[in-house]
Amino acid sequence: MLGSVLRPYLPARRDRIYLPLVVLACVLFLLYLQPNRPSYGYPLSRAIVHQEGATSDGLITSASLAQLALPRFDKLLKSRILDYDSSLALESIRCPHTHLQSNRDQLANEGEHVWPTMTVRQLQDARDKVIERVKERFGWSVREDAGKSASELDEMLGTSGRGLVFTAGNKDTTSRLLTSLRILRKRHGCTLPVEIFAYPSEMQALRDVKTSIDELGGVTWREAQSVRADGAWKSFGIKGDAIARSSFSEVLYLDSDNVPLVDPTFLFDSPTYQKHGIVLWPDFNRDSAANPVWRLLSHPCSPEAAWQAESGQLLVDKRARGGLNLVALEVARAMMEEEAFWFRLSGGDKDTFRFAFFLLSLPYSMAPLYPSALGGPRLGRPYRGHTFCGHTMLQHGLDGSREWDLLRKQGKVADDFVPDRLGEARDFVPPPPLFVHANVLKHTGYALKRGATFKTVKRPRDARLAPHAAAARASWFGSLRHAAAPALESIRQAGLPTQGICVDVWDAAAVDGAGEKVEDAPAGAYEAGEVEVSAWEDEWGGLARGFEEMYYDEGGVAGAW
Structure with a gap:
């Protein structure tokens, strides 16, 4: 009965050999569209079942930890290391554009002169040495049940x-x-x-x-x-x-x-x-x-x-x-x-x-947001169209709604402040800035003084590291397929060799911007496109107001190595 009902919808007998492949393709496609697909994927050949939650309420012993860790080491040690050319061909398909956002110095040095020369044996030796050193540190080198004592492991x-x-x-x-x-x-x-x-x-x-x-x-x-x-x-x-x-x-x-x-x-x-x-x-x-x-x-x-x-x-x-x-x-x-x-x-x-x-x-x-560049307008003549000198990596929080609520209760931002939401991702609230990591200020700040240090922020308008899950799934269908481009794909960053070191970010795809290969762009070209330029103390409901005075009052300096 069921066969007679389905027969009109089934392929001819000679074509049914392809039916399992079609079914398999459909299953894989549906799995891909699952909303809880992890952000950071791992090869199925190495996947190991683990608890979803990170909390560990039970007693951790050397033996219990060895049972979790050693199979992971063994799987990796048994995995094949590809030669350079084979790996590059494969990973270039998986990551076709990441070189555009890679560190230029690293690509010009290691990428051109070192990485292609690394042999399979060199990589195996490096991998083996790290794993063996970790086994020694936990006392698993001889046998896994001869690990650290309970008190030693507890201290670790x-x-x-x-x-x-x-x-x-x-x-x-x-x-x-x-x-x-x-x-x-x-x-x-x-x-x-x-x-x-x-x-x-x-x-x-x-x-x-x-x-x-x-x-x-x-x-x-x-x-x-x-x-x-x-x-x-x-x-x-x-x-x-x-x-x-x-x-x-x-x-x-x-x-x-x-x-x-x-x-x-x-x-x-x-x-x-x-x-x-x-x-x-x-x-x-x-x-x-x-x-x-x-x-x-x-x-x-x-x-x-x-x-x-x-x-x-x-x-x-x-x-x-x-x-x-x-x-x-x-x-x-x-x-x-x-x-x-x-x-x-x-x-x-x-x-x-x-x-x-x-x-x-x-x-x-x-953390879900791309870092912002914090600094100020360039002193003197622009450098190849760059009119901004960043010296600080501004890192953001983790959970937008929760953190903004806490900051309002603490009086850190105005009670009526509501952070902007991003385009169609109406349920995504960008987290607040939390860490002023002035990692380049010691190289750049020799000409900076109080009142002229933390002035301007440059950041992408959509700073999410990956598209919102719902938008990503919707982009497979209809007109959204071309509209929902991967977030940050055109954002570029580089250190500029002037006034010490300056960090800048820009939109390389901007119609009125500098473009990908323009070296002598007009002043301001790198401020165009999907990058916002704003006054540091005017953003985020006043969260940053008074920071520079506080920094210098508590002994902060610019330019000290």
Whole structure:
């Protein structure tokens, strides 16, 4: 009966061999359209079942952690590493345009001269060395049941709850840290305990600055164990050491030149953070399809996964997912200890955290907005059409509606302030700016003074790292198919070699802008297009009002290296 009803709709018998393929294609298409599809995909061959929630209420033992971590190591070690040409051909299909948003210096140096020469054997050795070092750190090298004792593992996981972690350095670096801590304690009322990691020689040399920090209260100094690399201009490895070895089980790490706009304690209760127990913040650039990290870690490139991370702030729960987040931190730490290799892929410590989660096939949460560039109008003559000099990476929050409500209750913004929503994504509220990461001010600020430092913000009008889920699904149908282009696809960023270093962002596709290849564009060309230029203190309901005065009043400086 059923066969007679369906017969008119079935293909001829000779064509039915193709029916299973058609059905399979339909199933895959429907799976793709599912609204809860993860933002950061992982190869199905390496997918490992894990709990959705990040919280770990049960007891974590060396054996339980080994059962979670070692199968992930084994799967990666058994995966095939492609040669350079094969990988580039494949990843260029998955990430066809990411090179346009990649770091230009990295592409011109490593991308052209180093990445093509990395052999399969070199990549295998680098991967094996990191995994073996992490196994040694947990005591799993001989056998998995011979790991750390309960007390040793508990210390690694952290026993002191939530806290802020910083790293010190020379006097200039630690003076910037003092400014950030003064603002957190005196202006924002932040009471989170603080740990500062430094080398013994640094602690002895800091003296008065260290005394001023100690007077703020709730600060513990910890001795760094990382080894300074010979000839390195900066001790990048100390950051991985500090985060992994902190006594806090939940860490908000901040660079010394990073000043929060408000007390950031509420981030620990963020739904975005609690989903995976790890939040990374995006950098301006993406990784290109040519980066060997995709072949090394058997992780497919995608426009979302290609966003580089910026580690001026990092939020992590080491006990989350049965302790796997701690394992990821130790992987990142091991990568930093081999910086001669890994920093060729990441351009410093920052992306080793992201690579570590790739290595373990663990999803992570990424803050949802592209960073804004904060600075001021260029002094003197424009440089190739650029009339803006950015020196600060302005990073945003995680959960817009929740965070704006908190800021209104705290009196940080006007009661009647309502943030703009983005186009058709009416249920997406852009989070507020939270971190003033003045990472270039020490290079740029020699001509800057109070009243002329934090003046202008440049940011994309739609700063979402990926299109809104509903818009992305709708874009497959009808007229929206061409209208819903991937967010930020035409946004470019570069450091400009003038007045020290200046950071600028622009819309390369703007009709009246500079275009992709125009070098001597007229003044103001890089301000055209889908990039907003606005006065810093007039934005976000007054959240930033008075920041510059506060910064300088609490000892902030411009230009000190």
